Amino acid sequence: MNACAQCTVRETAICSSLSADELGALNSLGRHQMLRRGQTMVWQGDESLLVGNVIEGVLKLSSSTVDGREQTLGIIFPSDFIGRPFGPTATHSVVALTDAQVCTFRRSAFDEFAQQHPHLEHNLLQRTLTELDRTRQWMLLLGRKSATGRVASFLMEMANRAAPCAGAGNGAETIGFDLPLGRQDIADLLGLTIETVSRQLTGLRDQGIIAIPNRRAIEVRDMERLEGCAEEA
Amino acid sequence: MNACAQCTVRETAICSSLSADELGALNSLGRHQMLRRGQTMVWQGDESLLVGNVIEGVLKLSSSTVDGREQTLGIIFPSDFIGRPFGPTATHSVVALTDAQVCTFRRSAFDEFAQQHPHLEHNLLQRTLTELDRTRQWMLLLGRKSATGRVASFLMEMANRAAPCAGAGNGAETIGFDLPLGRQDIADLLGLTIETVSRQLTGLRDQGIIAIPNRRAIEVRDMERLEGCAEEA
């Protein structure tokens, strides 16, 4: 029996570049793993032993300075690839933001398999290039944008990447979604403090650009003005 | 005749993953190009038409916000790869910081060639993964470090990556190098202003950690204390 057959990310993860036979071979190398919210899957600086795909849930990639301040380097959604293949050490930590399900491989086994399957490597290269572009976009944000700009950009990214949950239902072009991160996580991602994030959110709310039904949910009420904020100096 | 035979980066650029025959084939697709200091090779947002290798000189990768503020996303040294293969648009600009010599390929031709040579793609994947790690390290810097920490980190990175030029010569463990960037470029890279960069440099000088023989050169006099500064909040 092949666990991949009913996998929800079968067509969107790197696996999509494999034939049924190849998939079977890869499947025999991997195993499923559940992660609880808050659980760390990979530790920064550890030997790189695992790589894998996210099947369900949201994780973060993060790194800490010597004095303990944390910076989140990226958010990882279902069908994204995790880990550092072809290298001895994990350069960053991976932590589950929600309960999550991942499909993991021993790095050495994955590396070997990948080298024998150029299509897989090509897919991985494409993903890595895209991720590099995305990361550089965040660099621009961290280097040059104001707190408002950062929060607005973040909300737009989430509106695009997080699975939208049904809005108010009427004809309005409202976009609603749940935040998989708490305020502290957002602050770590944007290079701000929790207080500043909070103030910016209430600021956007008071301007009527967004609504905050509850602490985990966001509704974008005026996407155009939000875009305007996202470009702020 | 094969221009690659006497190429100075033959063994360190992506070309190192190719046999002599393959190299000949790739060579027939490429052409050499000279760039003057300040010249832009790729424009952010343009159709991605070119990729290539840096043979000589230093370039920067940069992106601008809508209101014109610029952020440098990376520095590109000889044997580094330039451009965005496998994608229709260039997401960032590439500008020469010094006079430079690059070896360019039409993207479509390169893409096709790469897909037929898994070794080359593997090498490119490795490079991209390394570059992604490096970029994320800069994210940590931009998000969480003070001005002093940023400048110190920058100097350390340059001390490692730029070709060292002979120090004072005596037994001191002084490390000297030339900056390929002006103050404005440094500011753009670190997400600071030119004034702040200047103040931090003179600060480090006044503490005796570095010396500034002239505006383009730096001598690190106390690497340990510089490391200390680099970790500053």
Added chain:
DNA sequence: CGTTCAATTGATACGGATCAATGCAAGTGG
């Protein structure tokens, strides 16, 4: 109803941006 934990709100301090002036070296033309 009290406990707990996260988020919000308020008051203040500080770091870096901004605005403005000066300094310094490399051309340029008389």
Added chain:
DNA sequence: CCACTTGCATTGATCCGTATCAATTGAACG
């Protein structure tokens, strides 16, 4: 060879945005 220009870099004074410190509110849960 020397005045003049030009383009960076440095230095100074002030302002503003975000961090920091501290208190309050609000929701989830026993």
